[in-house]
Amino acid sequence: MTDIINHPAHYTGVTAEIECIDIARHLNFQLGNAFKYVWRAGKKGGRDKEIEDLKKALWYLEDSIKNGYNNLDLCDKLAPKLASIATRNDKSPRGNILYHIATYRIVSAANILREMIRDREASK
Numbered sequence: 001m002t003d004i005i006n007h008p009a010h011y012t013g014v015t016a017e018i019e020c021i022d023i024a025r026h027l028n029f030q031l032g033n034a035f036k037y038v039w040r041a042g043k044k045g046g047r048d049k050e051i052e053d054l055k056k057a058l059w060y061l062e063d064s065i066k067n068g069y070n071n072l073d074l075c076d077k078l079a080p081k082l083a084s085i086a087t088r089n090d091k092s093p094r095g096n097i098l099y100h101i102a103t104y105r106i107v108s109a110a111n112i113l114r115e116m117i118r119d120r121e122a123s124k
Helices: 020-022 028-038 047-067 078-086 094-103 107-124
Strands: none
Touching: 020 028, 020 078, 028 047, 028 094, 028 107, 047 107, 078 094, 094 107
16 A cells, blocks of 8 residues: 555655655755656646646746756755666656756756647647
8 A cells, every 4th residue: 555645656756766755855945846746747637737747847947047046055966866766767758857857957957848748738
């Protein structure tokens, strides 16, 4: 049975050893939230909920870019290493976005995310 408080299914990873929180806690607030929403997109609810989560992630990335909240001193060097484990076999746009967020490529992550949202909305 899934532990919905400590290990909710929509935050578990593609590998047994890493969950979303294991990476997000090493990022700053904006990047951690963007990472979380991309991670759970499509795992919680239907297509509309997936698009909503992707838009929330984009909001955090755009807010970070617009307001200069890219204080990467609040991020530590463990996030990129963990993200490479979590996304090692995921060549999808989602996996690419997660990796870009965790490696502080914020503008690139936002651009890929915008394209992913457009594709999801077009296929509704």
